[in-house]
Amino acid sequence: MNSNNITIYDVAREAGVSMATVSRVVNGNPNVKPTTRKKVQEAIDRLGYRPNAVARGLASKKTTTVGVIVPDISNIFFADLARGIEDVATMYKYNIILGNSDSNRDKEIHLLNTLLGKQVDGIIFMGGRLHEDLVDEFKKSPVPIVLAATLNQGYDLPAVNIDYEQAAYDATKMLIGHGHKQVGFITGPLEQQINGEKKFSGYRRALEDAGLPFRENDVILGNYTYASGLEAMQKMLGRDDCPKAIFAGTDEMALGVIHAIQDAGYSVPNDFEVVGHDNTRLATMIRPKLTTVVQPMYDIGAVAMRLLTKILNAEEIEEKNVVLPHRIERRDSLRKD
Amino acid sequence: MNSNNITIYDVAREAGVSMATVSRVVNGNPNVKPTTRKKVQEAIDRLGYRPNAVARGLASKKTTTVGVIVPDISNIFFADLARGIEDVATMYKYNIILGNSDSNRDKEIHLLNTLLGKQVDGIIFMGGRLHEDLVDEFKKSPVPIVLAATLNQGYDLPAVNIDYEQAAYDATKMLIGHGHKQVGFITGPLEQQINGEKKFSGYRRALEDAGLPFRENDVILGNYTYASGLEAMQKMLGRDDCPKAIFAGTDEMALGVIHAIQDAGYSVPNDFEVVGHDNTRLATMIRPKLTTVVQPMYDIGAVAMRLLTKILNAEEIEEKNVVLPHRIERRDSLRKD
DNA sequence: TTTCCAATTGGAAACGTTTTATATAGCGTG
């Protein structure tokens, strides 16, 4: 409760200069004589002066703070992304205001408005689906917004993603390549475009290319969680035409799938083969270790934040819609070729 | 880039009142005639006025923002905690500025100062160890600081924790109760007081109470990760006096331990029994499911934030050092009694 | 010396609120 009422004005008096000069010193403005700078710096140190970022924000109209809207930070996936964001934010001297939306439209809109009220310099948004109302708000935003791991559904917003369609195609194809005539697909809600359009269509395309029929029954929707993966697989195992190859839309679901298979007394990869998606740390925390599509969450976050800084600095931007490369990390949930 | 230059003054003109009146309406001050309030509200809606929180913060000296310092948000443990914090923060209309410290003293201090510069109303701190320098800074802080899942090493700071010593005692005792004469303890760095003092001494106390000798060899230190748990257990398995019961300081380490045991061809719980710590979601994502000490991370975060709001509102506080209850969740990594 | 220009420095006006003290209106009372 002390030391904090020291203003730039106190420093100015202490150093025998004007507040404008102190401001210059604090902001590293070169137009200050070295001796003056030193004098001011000493006064700052002596007084323990700490610039008030709120006042600075009001005067300069910049807060060096960016908003981050995430469905749920306790989800390992978004936590990793957030770390990527925060790391490059720190690198560029920004701070992060983090909010959880639970992918709920009203919360998203409310959060967005709160952040704008707080005068953030920019926003990074993650969410399964871009509601039209939200996009309307985005359009009205006075500050730039970048999407991370979120499809830019035809709206012209800067975004960072991987090619989900191709990734799902690759994963399915790899399974088919192992001789399976039938591949199960267990993923999240289809309303979310990443699943409903991209992953799903990649899955179908792979089947088609291989001349295999698409069977409605081979697709089960869950909600990304371990439990929903487990349950989905149990349901599938209950059928006599159960596929012996499974592509799961999420590592967490893939773990559930593997355990459901093992709980039923079968072996992975001998009886069933499984491929996951995301390559979270979970992938190596299971036996057999999970073969999975590598979605570089940390990188997506980092690149999204970097993109935002570019926009904020009006730097040259080669491409607003960044597609990061993906690959499949082969581990033991797939038989050796 | 539009609509955002609308100030309280514009609203005042539009509604034909003074800005003070608009301010009252916006802040729900009761001293406004209903008809005036309505008139103002309409002007606000018509203009799409959004109060500038920065200006408000400068004038009122409150930012309704709190800082959260966390070692690493991509760690599931802290992510859960953060979610608890954010949820009650939202409930009380606060926002969260989140920063990762990697438990590094310099980053912690730097982050703290940045947050104070941004005029946060309070801070929630998580970190393995409280550096003396950091505590010095804490003491100088003009705003309250609450520790979450972080031991208040004799300094008189508000904090929310569980009783780690007792929890470790309970876990070890449960293992001993299963007939083990030797219990392995695999945990994080001992410099961190939670491990070095609390968990470790609970472990030793349980041995003592049971009349069992303490063996240096039975304790291996890792760094909380899956890999370090795996490695530690492999090392232990290499010895011919390897304990058949293991208490791991973290669920993630416990998973590593279980897999090391299984990889060596042994069975859990038949050959080895394992107890973890934290009850993260990982505990049920392994076979056998993990018996573990329940540390309610979400609750710790939520309670810490609630405690902070109490301090900020100058509410009556019964106890600044909150100790939440813990228990052991029995699952399949332990034999049935 | 003077003169002039560049390098420094200072002054004061924003920035958009909240808040305090002050004014005004409305209204029941005597």
Added chain:
DNA sequence: CACGCTATATAAAACGTTTCCAATTGGAAA
């Protein structure tokens, strides 16, 4: 019908910076 209240509304002063513009200073050139 004037009086004194109370309930509302207003005006103006913070809040602590940045920033534009003007003023000053210091030296080099003349």
